[in-house]
Amino acid sequence: MKNPIFVLWLIVAALLTFVLARLVDNAYFYFAGYVVLQYIVLATAWNILGGYTGYVNFGIPAFIALGAYSTVVLHKTTSLPLIVMMIVGGIVSGLVGVGTGYLTLRLRGTFFSIATLAMAVVMQTLVTNWAFVGGSRGAYIIRPATVQYLGMNYIEYLFLMMLGLCVLSVGVARAIEKSRLGYGFATIRDDELAAEASGVPTLRLKLIACGLSGGFMGMAGAPLPYYVTYLDPASAFSLSYAVNTIAMPLIGGTSSWLGPILGAILLGTLQQVATVTISSAWSLLIVGVMLVVFVVAAPKGIIGWFWK
Amino acid sequence: MSATDPILQVAGLGKRFGGFVALADIELEVARGERLGLIGPNGSGKSTLVNCLAGTLRNEAGTVRFEGKLLDGAPAHLRTRAGLSRTFQLPRPFGTLTLAENLRVPILYAVQTREGGSRLNIEDRCRALLDTVGLADKAARLPKDLTQIEMRKLELARAMAAEPRLLIADEAMAGLSHGEVDDILALLVRLNEQQGITIIMIEHIMRAVLSFSQRLVVLVAGRKIADGDPQDVVRQQDVVAAYLGS
Numbered sequence: 121m122k123n124p125i126f127v128l129w130l131i132v133a134a135l136l137t138f139v140l141a142r143l144v145d146n147a148y149f150y151f152a153g154y155v156v157l158q159y160i161v162l163a164t165a166w167n168i169l170g171g172y173t174g175y176v177n178f179g180i181p182a183f184i185a186l187g188a189y190s191t192v193v194l195h196k197t198t199s200l201p202l203i204v205m206m207i208v209g210g211i212v213s214g215l216v217g218v219g220t221g222y223l224t225l226r227l228r229g230t231f232f233s234i235a236t237l238a239m240a241v242v243m244q245t246l247v248t249n250w251a252f253v254g255g256s257r258g259a260y261i262i263r264p265a266t267v268q269y270l271g272m273n274y275i276e277y278l279f280l281m282m283l284g285l286c287v288l289s290v291g292v293a294r295a296i297e298k299s300r301l302g303y304g305f306a307t308i309r310d311d312e313l314a315a316e317a318s319g320v321p322t323l324r325l326k327l328i329a330c331g332l333s334g335g336f337m338g339m340a341g342a343p344l345p346y347y348v349t350y351l352d353p354a355s356a357f358s359l360s361y362a363v364n365t366i367a368m369p370l371i372g373g374t375s376s377w378l379g380p381i382l383g384a385i386l387l388g389t390l391q392q393v394a395t396v397t398i399s400s401a402w403s404l405l406i407v408g409v410m411l412v413v414f415v416v417a418a419p420k421g422i423i424g425w426f427w428k
Numbered sequence: 429m430s431a432t433d434p435i436l437q438v439a440g441l442g443k444r445f446g447g448f449v450a451l452a453d454i455e456l457e458v459a460r461g462e463r464l465g466l467i468g469p470n471g472s473g474k475s476t477l478v479n480c481l482a483g484t485l486r487n488e489a490g491t492v493r494f495e496g497k498l499l500d501g502a503p504a505h506l507r508t509r510a511g512l513s514r515t516f517q518l519p520r521p522f523g524t525l526t527l528a529e530n531l532r533v534p535i536l537y538a539v540q541t542r543e544g545g546s547r548l549n550i551e552d553r554c555r556a557l558l559d560t561v562g563l564a565d566k567a568a569r570l571p572k573d574l575t576q577i578e579m580r581k582l583e584l585a586r587a588m589a590a591e592p593r594l595l596i597a598d599e600a601m602a603g604l605s606h607g608e609v610d611d612i613l614a615l616l617v618r619l620n621e622q623q624g625i626t627i628i629m630i631e632h633i634m635r636a637v638l639s640f641s642q643r644l645v646v647l648v649a650g651r652k653i654a655d656g657d658p659q660d661v662v663r664q665q666d667v668v669a670a671y672l673g674s
Binding site: 311315316317318320 | 482483484503505508513516521523529532533534536537538541586587590
């Protein structure tokens with residue numbers, strides 16, 4: 121399928137999801153659905169670096185928080201529309217992604233992962249000590265009740281924006297896969313020395329992957345302050361973002377754009393259901409159990425069952 | 429730059445790993461279209477030299493010029509794009525890509541970057557290359573399905589896919605049977621004679637090296653001890669001593 125046609129199908133799927141949400145007509149559905157959609161974007165973004173090039177990034181919370189705190193700053197200083205804030209959050213996160221990548225990509229395997237984790241700790245310390253965005257006390261964001269020009273509830277609007285971001289991120293991930301860039305990413309995952317010997321500029325490609333991955337995470341994090349209305353460093357930098365975001369592509373399968381979506385829908389939905397029916401503490405346990413089961417039973421994830 | 433200028437000039441090249449001197453003061457010129465054999469006992473620095481030429485390792489001393497241009501500090505991918513390809517001693521295929529896709533990579537990144545656009549149909553080109561090394565029927569398979577010998581052929585095909593003007597074959601024939609060695613030899617000679625590709629062959633199989641090389645260079649303990657006509661070189665006293673002991 122050609123990429124433009126694929127994106128059209130994505131848009132159709134997104135619209136159907138939105139229509140479904142309107143039919144359910146329950147505010148909680150939007151709140152729960154938003155989280156699942158957010159994880160589709162996060163898992164897809166993580167997979168661009170982690171799945172395609174094989175560099176496992178543990179610093180996910182830092183990129184989300186960068187997007188979120190960009191919004192906090194913009195909210196306090198300007199009255200820009202949310203979509204601009206998402207773009208700004210994406211750019212900030214993307215640039216930090218490229219910068220972190222430049223400093224850490226000489227490290228391989230576990231060492232890279234630990235460096236990204238350290239980066240998240242550094243970021244959290246900085247934000248915790250930055251009084252303008254609330255410091256350790258956190259920041260309150262008063263969200264408008266409705267969006268006038270669309271005539272919808274604000275949570276519906278957030279849901280719709282995240283749906284749009286899903287289309288964008290999945291569209292980009294799919295377009296990369298069988299492109300020149302995608303082949304370059306795959307060679308980095310398989311063997312960097314051989315990649316260089318085949319003419320692949322490995323450092324530049326890794327920076328592109330870091331930028332795209334970090335950028336989409338930042339965009340996904342940008343609406344977060346409006347969703348939670350109270351943002352503090354401890355929750356913005358929550359480790360559960362990292363655990364979930366890594367678990368989802370691993371469960372769905374990292375070799376294709378479809379894997380992160382399947383993982384995010386499955387795990388995200390289960391967690392939301394568990395939070396309501398049992399308790400929120402159970403949702404992380406579910407991730408752990410699922411991860412162990414899949415590592416043992418389906419090392420290539422759900423999509424690994426269906427093709428090679 | 430005229431056609432008679434050497435394609436590769438190595439001057440005073442040195443490489444050390446900590447206190448160990450792997451290469452010292454290597455001088456080497458390779459003429460355009462030449463077939464050069466490079467031999468030496470294990471640990472003599474052959475692969476280190478290849479790595480320094482290809483940019484996988486950085487040499488601390490000396491210079492490498494390719495077609496007159498200084499390569500110092502240039503990363504490996506730029507050298508490949510410039511027309512200097514190498515095979516790895518131990519095959520390093522891209523494990524998650526099919527054989528055809530393995531060859532697609534240097535076409536996308538080396539050939540198309542060099543020449544711009546798509547002069548050739550990539551699918552056809554991959555198939556033709558696989559055909560040349562006798563792997564056409566496995567185009568859609570993954571490297572893990574290959575035997576060690578087929579992997580070496582894939583390694584060679586991938587280096588050829590970058591359309592080099594200088595090809596460094598690092599033990600492309602190790603472990604191959606008599607007949608297979610002849611196949612690869614014939615392939616390399618064909619590349620050299622028909623397409624004018626300069627080839628440096630590193631090899632332990634003396635029969636192959638002697639029949640292939642127009643000139644032979646011998647490395648021992650990181651130093652060049654002989655350089656000349658293959659038949660003369662293998663009779664040289666210190667070369668014999670290095671291989672058989674004095």
